[in-house]
Amino acid sequence: MxxxxxxxxxxxxxxxxxxxxxxxxxxxxxxxxxxxxxxxxxxxxxxxxxxxxLTPWQKTLVARHPDRPHAADYIDQLVEDFTPMAGDRKYSEDSAIVTGIGRFRGRRVAVIGQEKGHDTQSRLKHNFGMARPEGYRKAVRIMELADRFDMPVVTFVDTAGAYPGIGAEERGQAEAIARSTDACLRLGVPNVAMIIGEGGSGGAIAIATANRVIMMEHAIYSVISPEGAASILWRDSARAQDAATSMKITAQDLVKLSVIDAIVPEPMGGAHRAPDIAIRDAGNKLESALAEFDSMSHDEIRQHRHEKFLAIGRNL
CATH class of the missing domain: 1.20.5 (Single alpha-helices involved in coiled-coils or other helix-helix interfaces)
Incomplete structure (x- = not known):
């Protein structure tokens, strides 16, 4: 059950x-x-x-459900011949971000995913999906590889945020996030981001600055967690429900604001109740999003991405 x-x-x-x-x-x-x-x-x-x-807070709880399919599940079911790639060639490997190359429905693709883990051991290994600087530098390495070999980039976003520890800050967390965001913008190949659970703060945007941003129906995408916002605004994390409502973090709110481009409907009761169906439907939406850029040149793809993000908020 x-x-x-x-x-x-x-x-x-x-x-x-x-x-x-x-x-x-x-x-x-x-x-x-x-x-x-x-x-x-x-x-x-x-x-x-x-x-x-569902209220925005209830959607937040669904997005965090421990049985919800994670990046590894999407990769296993959607990407054939997946070859993982590790390390940032500067400091170390960061298992919070999984990267590699493979084939998605006949296309060569580069894949970047934030992996939370399913049990205590895997969650500790993947640091609950909260990447350190080396994780984002690894993502940049894979994006540059994809650009060199003309492979679209697919990202699966699922993180509460970048890791806020002292070691991460000492190794340049903010700079690593900024460079990863810049690498997304510079890509001459199409990139599509799929927010499958939590899309938290700069930790998410670092790999989600994409031509197309797609959200699962009960995922959330926010500049800060509801608990964090409540602590700052009201000095009371117990008001997280109020913050979730005010911040417009649901897929339904964000598509109206043109922050995201499409929503993937989830099976009744959330993706965790029928993960195979949820992942299949996400793959269909991903396939159609990539097909939109088949006839575009590298310069046109970059221009499309730039215009997309410059337009956010202009017509509100």
Whole structure:
């Protein structure tokens, strides 16, 4: 059974009863098929009702769901012959950012993904998806490689933000983020960013300054976390729900503001309930986004990207 969020309690109760009845049906040969079907219908309707009116804070919780598919899952299912590449050739390897080359539906692509990990061991290995400077310098290395060999760049964004530790700051975190953002802008090949969970602050924009920015339906994209904004604005992180609402961090808000270009609908109840379907649909949107640039020259691709970001906020 899936892990339930606090606001999904009614669904959890119904699906728990369904599981109990199924166990009873197996153990006691009691025919409760009609009751199971009734409860399943009721649970599905409850889930649909909840997800039809999620608040920005509830979407934040869905975006952070521990069972939500991560960058590694998207790469495994969408990219064939993936060859990982490690190290920034300056300091060390940073596992928070996964990079490599492979084939996506017949195209050679360079892939950059922020990986959070699925369990305690992998989360520690990947530092919960929070990259250090060497991670962003590795991303720059891969982008330059992609430009040299005429490969589109695909990025999977999922981070609460860049790692704020002392060591990262000593090694030039801000400079590394700025250079990574600049590398995105300088690319002569198309780049498409897919925000699959959290798109947090400069840690996200460093690899998401793309020709096309696409968000999963229940992902979030923000300049700071709701908790961080609440601490700054009201000196009270408990007001994170108010901050989430005010900051316009949902895909639905951001597409209206032209910050992002498209939304990928998620299966009912979020991508974690049917990850294969969510990843397939994301791949379809990614494929169509890359196809838009097939006839463009390198200069036209750069100009398209520059105009996209210069236009944000001009018509508000």
């Amino acid at each position: 899936p892990s339930y969020l606090e606001f999904e309690k009614s669904v959890a109760d119904l699906e728990g009863k369904v599981q109990e009845l199924r166990t009873m049906n197996r153990d006691d040969d009691v025919d409760v098929g009609d009751e199971i079907a009734r409860l399943e219908t009721k649970a599905n309707q409850a889930l649909a009702d909840i997800y039809a009116k």
